[in-house]
Amino acid sequence: MTDLRDRVAALLAEHDPATTDRLDFLRARFDAGLAWVHFPEGLGGLGAPRGDQEIVDAALVAAGAPDNNPRRIGIGLGMAAPTILAFGTDEQRRRFLRPLWTGEEVWCQLFSEPGAGSDLAALGTRARRDGDDWVVTGQKVWTSTAHTARWAILVARTDPDVPKHAGMTYFVCDMTDPGVEVRPLRQITGEAEFNEVFLTDARIPDAHRLGAVGDGWRVAQTTLMNEWVAIGGRPMPREGGMAGVVAETWRANPERRTPEAHDRLLGLWVESEALRLAGIRLRQQLAVGSPGPEGSAMKLAFARLSQALSGLEVELLAEDGLRYSDWALTRPELVDFTGRDAGYRYLRAKGNSIEGGTSEILRNIIAERILGLPSEPRVDKDVPWKDLPR
Amino acid sequence: MSEPNLRYSDVEDGLRASVRDLLADRADAATVLAHAESAEHDPGLWRALAELGATSLHVPEELGGQGAGYRETAVVAEELGASVAPVPFLGSAVLATAALLHVSQDDDARAALARLGSGEITATLVVPLSTWDSTPSVQLVDGGLVGTVRSVADARAADLLVVPAGGALHLVQASAATVTPVVSLDVTRPVADVEFTGSTSVALVGSAEDAVRAALLAGAGILASEQVGIAQWCLDTTVAYLKQRYQFGRPVGSFQALKHRLADVWQQLVLARAAARNAADALATGNDVEVAVSVAQSLCAAVAVHAAHECVQLHGGIGMTWEHPAHLYLKRAKADEIALGTPGRHRASLAHLVDLPG
Numbered sequence: 001m002t003d004l005r006d007r008v009a010a011l012l013a014e015h016d017p018a019t020t021d022r023l024d025f026l027r028a029r030f031d032a033g034l035a036w037v038h039f040p041e042g043l044g045g046l047g048a049p050r051g052d053q054e055i056v057d058a059a060l061v062a063a064g065a066p067d068n069n070p071r072r073i074g075i076g077l078g079m080a081a082p083t084i085l086a087f088g089t090d091e092q093r094r095r096f097l098r099p100l101w102t103g104e105e106v107w108c109q110l111f112s113e114p115g116a117g118s119d120l121a122a123l124g125t126r127a128r129r130d131g132d133d134w135v136v137t138g139q140k141v142w143t144s145t146a147h148t149a150r151w152a153i154l155v156a157r158t159d160p161d162v163p164k165h166a167g168m169t170y171f172v173c174d175m176t177d178p179g180v181e182v183r184p185l186r187q188i189t190g191e192a193e194f195n196e197v198f199l200t201d202a203r204i205p206d207a208h209r210l211g212a213v214g215d216g217w218r219v220a221q222t223t224l225m226n227e228w229v230a231i232g233g234r235p236m237p238r239e240g241g242m243a244g245v246v247a248e249t250w251r252a253n254p255e256r257r258t259p260e261a262h263d264r265l266l267g268l269w270v271e272s273e274a275l276r277l278a279g280i281r282l283r284q285q286l287a288v289g290s291p292g293p294e295g296s297a298m299k300l301a302f303a304r305l306s307q308a309l310s311g312l313e314v315e316l317l318a319e320d321g322l323r324y325s326d327w328a329l330t331r332p333e334l335v336d337f338t339g340r341d342a343g344y345r346y347l348r349a350k351g352n353s354i355e356g357g358t359s360e361i362l363r364n365i366i367a368e369r370i371l372g373l374p375s376e377p378r379v380d381k382d383v384p385w386k387d388l389p390r
Numbered sequence: 391m392s393e394p395n396l397r398y399s400d401v402e403d404g405l406r407a408s409v410r411d412l413l414a415d416r417a418d419a420a421t422v423l424a425h426a427e428s429a430e431h432d433p434g435l436w437r438a439l440a441e442l443g444a445t446s447l448h449v450p451e452e453l454g455g456q457g458a459g460y461r462e463t464a465v466v467a468e469e470l471g472a473s474v475a476p477v478p479f480l481g482s483a484v485l486a487t488a489a490l491l492h493v494s495q496d497d498d499a500r501a502a503l504a505r506l507g508s509g510e511i512t513a514t515l516v517v518p519l520s521t522w523d524s525t526p527s528v529q530l531v532d533g534g535l536v537g538t539v540r541s542v543a544d545a546r547a548a549d550l551l552v553v554p555a556g557g558a559l560h561l562v563q564a565s566a567a568t569v570t571p572v573v574s575l576d577v578t579r580p581v582a583d584v585e586f587t588g589s590t591s592v593a594l595v596g597s598a599e600d601a602v603r604a605a606l607l608a609g610a611g612i613l614a615s616e617q618v619g620i621a622q623w624c625l626d627t628t629v630a631y632l633k634q635r636y637q638f639g640r641p642v643g644s645f646q647a648l649k650h651r652l653a654d655v656w657q658q659l660v661l662a663r664a665a666a667r668n669a670a671d672a673l674a675t676g677n678d679v680e681v682a683v684s685v686a687q688s689l690c691a692a693v694a695v696h697a698a699h700e701c702v703q704l705h706g707g708i709g710m711t712w713e714h715p716a717h718l719y720l721k722r723a724k725a726d727e728i729a730l731g732t733p734g735r736h737r738a739s740l741a742h743l744v745d746l747p748g
């Protein structure tokens with residue numbers, strides 16, 4: 001731990017945040033192993049326990065150092081990076097992780113399709129081998145930040161003749177490829193944070209495949225388990241998330257308080273604090289490992305609490321709760337659950353129980369993988385993908 | 391403020407394993423039910439727990455205890471919750487002990503702690519089990535204690551009564567008071583009424599108010615771990631039953647409506663466990679104790695009751711029988727919800743503590 005503090009001090013001594021260019025500082029931080037300390041040495045980390053990151057972050061914030069604007073690159077940090085670390089070749093890790101972490105390259109997630117959401121393994125985007133390349137055709141949907149992304153993690157079907165879970169392969173897709181077209185998809189908030197992505201003979205070099213051909217489902221599981229923790233289990237101080245926003249509204253509006261709202265607020269505050277503690281506990285248990293299905297509890301509770309809290313805030317605001325900031329179709333660069341106004345927060349929170357696996361699917365996963373309850377009768381398990389009813 | 395440690399250490403896991411082994415041997419469901427029917431606690435089991443050191447973990451060695459801390463005591467409470475064993479742990483090892491620890495500069499308090507630590511005697515703190523922020527009702531009249539305290543936990547088993555009266559804590563031999571067992575909702579931790587009619591006592595040096603406050607904080611914080619143990623037993627038992635119970639030609643546990651309900655119990659338990667561990671850690675370190683305890687008590691009480699409700703409901707008719715142990719957990723969970731402050735009272739405390747006034 002003193003070693004960590006020494007490293008932070010050395011970084012700050014060599015690269016004074018006040019005079020160093022932001023990107024230069026971030027690159028130097030990555031090279032010093034202080035980006036994500038639980039990653040291996042040489043890849044932005046030190047092979048240290050996850051919990052040590054908070055020491056580093058706190059010291060750098062105190063020194064006025066720039067951050068990598070995590071709300072702009074959440075998919076890269078939370079999902080692409082751990083997957084590349086787990087399944088990438090040395091060359092892929094060296095090529096992708098540094099600009100991902102510094103934010104020079106934004107990532108998006110090309111998983112869901114019009115016909116394959118909860119049932120991700122039903123996806124039909126086809127990848128066919130052509131020499132050293134794969135040629136990809138299909139449609140993806142609900143793709144957050146595709147409009148700012150340089151790279152995507154993509155799951156595609158490489159073998160339609162085997163059952164659905166067996167015939168998929170995981171790739172890194174270049175979003176500047178001429179075969180990739182991104183169209184805005186407007187949300188209930190008015191803005192278009194997500195997109196439709198049309199792939200028409202997009203070319204992906206085989207060197208950008210993650211994991212073995214046909215192993216895409218297993219690789220995607222790593223992405224999803226990290227996503228649950230990334231969405232619900234982020235380190236934060238007390239009142240760091242939606243609970244803090246609503247608590248501030250409560251404090252600022254004494255004339256709008258009612259006993260009923262008070263009781264609800266306190267109950268939700270308690271659960272939010274417990275969720276924060278559960279996140280700490282999960283990170284302490286993980287130490288240097290990667291998350292298992294337990295992270296699903298974080299996401300499930302997070303979605304429920306965000307929705308209840310943001311709904312309470314709109315009610316509290318009474319005549320101001322009847323207003324909304326702006327319905328204009330904008331294309332935000334940030335994904336910010338607690339941003340803008342109360343109405344926005346209320347509407348955006350609706351997505352929390354859908355994105356990254358719906359709350360219903362998470363309950364299925366908890367019941368089957370954690371509690372070991374028997375699965376539903378399955379009609380699709382042993383049928384080749386091409387013969388599935390759709 | 392440094393981050394709380396919310397894991398179980400290897401030592402704590404080891405302690406859990408020995409307590410669990412002991413309870414598996416000596417407090418199976420049939421034994422627990424038999425004790426419940428006679429409304430008697432189990433002195434043999436209590437002695438065995440004391441021999442393990444499990445009844446004085448957070449008492450310093452120089453005061454006759456194990457010199458561990460509240461984190462370890464909380465692990466024992468979890469296991470006792472999971473077995474609803476009829477032992478005076480809450481009253482004696484937690485409430486009375488914490489009150490005495492608070493005044494341990496007093497020689498009589500130290501002597502009592504030493505006898506408690508060895509398992510030679512048990513004690514209880516004479517307050518209604520439902521107390522969170524009310525004032526004591528026993529008076530000091532002409533040098534003797536006078537008054538009645540209703541619904542005191544673990545009083546029937548107690549040799550020694552620790553009584554707040556007239557600004558000080560008093561030690562009273564149980565034989566000098568009238569302890570009347572009452573038919574209790576919680577059959578594995580029955581309560582009793584305690585009456586003093588001029589009882590002689592030994593007054594201890596130190597503030598009763600502070601000592602009771604410390605005891606209630608410790609009690610409410612440790613109770614959260616008991617509630618986690620109750621909820622875990624209810625979940626595990628229900629999952630096991632639904633895997634092997636067939637209706638409509640398939641295991642009932644394969645119906646999604648039920649899977650989702652159990653997934654919700656599990657998810658709540660993840661939060662409850664984090665909150666309970668945090669309360670135990672806060673009691674051990676002294677950091678942020680009041681918020682940690684009220685967060686844990688407000689959440690864990692409700693989670694245990696919910697898990698017990700689901701346990702009874704998802705067992706169907708058998709869950710409604712006297713023979714099946716589910717009711718023992720339901721009764722304990724419901725009584726625990728009232729014990730040491732309802733969730734609503736703890737939320738009211740939090741409203742002050744975290745600046746969310748009504």
Ligand SMILES: Cc1cc2nc3c(=O)[nH]c(=O)nc-3n(C[C@H](O)[C@H](O)[C@H](O)COP(=O)(O)OP(=O)(O)OC[C@H]3O[C@@H](n4cnc5c(N)ncnc54)[C@H](O)[C@@H]3O)c2cc1C
Nearest residue numbers: 109110111112117118142143144351354355356357358360
């Ligand atoms: C804001 C937002 C951002 C998103 N960003 C991305 C992104 O960046 N990349 C990406 O790939 N995807 C993204 N998604 C897509 C998201 O992952 C899917 O919407 C989600 O997995 C659900 O799929 P679906 O929309 O097809 O709904 P469906 O799967 O059709 O589900 C419809 C309803 O049925 C329920 N349901 C389905 N199956 C079951 C079952 N077995 N048991 C019980 N209930 C069931 C669902 O819970 C849901 O309520 C995003 C979604 C949102 C809302």
